Amino acid sequence: MTALAEKGRARIEWADSFMPVLRQIRERWRRERPLEGLRISACLHVTTETANLVRTLAAGGAQVRLCASNPLSTQDDVTAALNEVYDIPTFARRGVDSDEYYRHIHQALEHGPHVTMDDGADLVTTLHTQRQELLGGVRGGTEETTTGVTRLRAMARDGVLRYPVVAVNDARTKFMFDNRYGTGQSTLDGLLRATNVLLAGSTVVVAGYGWCGRGIAARARGMGALVIVTEVEPLRALEAVMDGFACMPMLEAAPLGDVFVTATGNTGVIREEHLLRMKDGAILANAGHFNVEIDVEALARLARARRQVRPGVEEFELPGGKRLRLIGEGRLVNLAAAEGHPAQVMDMSFANQALSVAWLVGEAGTGLAPQVYPVPEAIDREVASLKLQAMGVTLDVLTDRQRRYLAGWQEGT
Structure with missing residues (x-):
């Protein structure tokens, strides 16, 4: 292992210690393997937090290829660790020019993905414009950020989006915490x-x-x-x-x-x-x-x-x-100029990503139209509950009378 990869491994493990929700999902998926045989192409910021997301996908049985979604967001020690320690093919280098940036996107697509994960929709647009021969094998995708969701909705509106995409950015456990x-x-x-x-x-x-x-x-x-x-x-x-x-x-x-x-x-x-x-x-x-x-x-x-x-x-x-x-x-x-969002907040965003991929795989056989979909309410609530549990926060529980009151209309003042 190179010194750069060892540095990356240590930083990835440090971030993981602040990502209890994603860690719980990873531990569960190691047993259940819900993504067995699934090929995922991901275009995300190559940071320590992203490393823990792709580790979780791999633990669930997926074959993951990762590239960077921004020329200046890559942490080179994370790239080294993913390639050398975790055996997850990662195509990214800090400070690349436009040609190399898009070459990396093409490399991430080479294995013919069943699912795409994007942050800004550059991978999706490349797939739709330059790698259309791969579109037939794609079951669905996820999008992490506001800009990407805006682009995807424009594609859907123009009738050119070819597969369903979950707008992870629009989950309340994403935008209310990650974005803010x-x-x-x-x-x-x-x-x-x-x-x-x-x-x-x-x-x-x-x-x-x-x-x-x-x-x-x-x-x-x-x-x-x-x-x-x-x-x-x-x-x-x-x-x-x-x-x-x-x-x-x-x-x-x-x-x-x-x-x-x-x-x-x-x-x-x-x-x-x-x-x-x-x-x-x-x-x-x-x-x-x-x-x-x-x-x-x-x-x-x-x-x-x-x-x-x-x-x-x-x-x-x-x-x-x-x-x-x-x-x-x-x-x-x-x-x-820094390291991106703190791991504690990316824990929720990437939990949404992982669970949305599993939902997409489960829903693929039901004929989802090629549109932009919200994160299911059940996933949003699960992520919030897991985060509160990890923080040691407990909630009140409605009494039977309170449930009846909320479900009815007869009682007034």
Whole structure:
């Protein structure tokens, strides 16, 4: 075993110690083998937490191939450990270019999957556009993140999605915890590791007030920042205001912000007109899946000089001497500059992934149409119950009279 693989094994085991729900599923599946003979192609962030997910799938009898869902999210020691220690073929390397990134996706598809697991839908779209000869063998898939679910729903709406996919992102035990608490903490973790900036007293502009944006805004405020939210949806903007945040268009926020974090899942959120209005020293980071939220091409075009000022931080000097600092090439800051979400929260997300795969395999013979499906309520509740059990939390139980009251309509005041 190489030293890199040994380092990865130790870190994977450390993460596993904080993932009791997934560990329980793995131990059960070693006995039951519900995925026996199933071929799974997974395109996910190659982190210690993901390693424990694919270990669980393998324990259930699946043959798994894994590739990375982002060029800067791979932890190379995890790749080494998966290949050398756990014998799970993993095609990933931190910092790959676009050609190698997609070559890895093709390698993950080579064994002809029965099930796909995706984070951003790059594997699914590659399968539908370039590897259509494999589509006949696919029974279903899962999708981990908001951006991917949006893309898959667009495919279903256009009538091109060829197999059923479970939107794991939409499980309450995923988005209410992973997106909010996981993204909130890991985004600030990446920001602080990259810059060592003091948030207390700084103005942080958060673009988007979905579950990820809520978590980022709350954590930034908790560290003493003045937070401004930008939004395009009236209900989310109203919620931000009633949560105590200032809300305004990005053009108005641009001259005020010290730190900008995008979390929308959309393109061109910070554009040239915003960059030109920002103050000297402003820091730019993206917490959305793809590197399209900050217009990096416009930033490069405006710059008269650029240099690396810290690991993972590039400074762009604009005419007049103003400097703007970009973290992680505008890619996911929590993985480009840190380690991603804490294992405790990924425990629930990946439990949903594993159980949804088992559900799909069981439902495949019933003729599920090629649409995007929610995680079954029973799985969501099981994950929540297992997590509470692992945390030592117990609940009240309804009395018979309470059940009758809730089931009836005759009793009033």
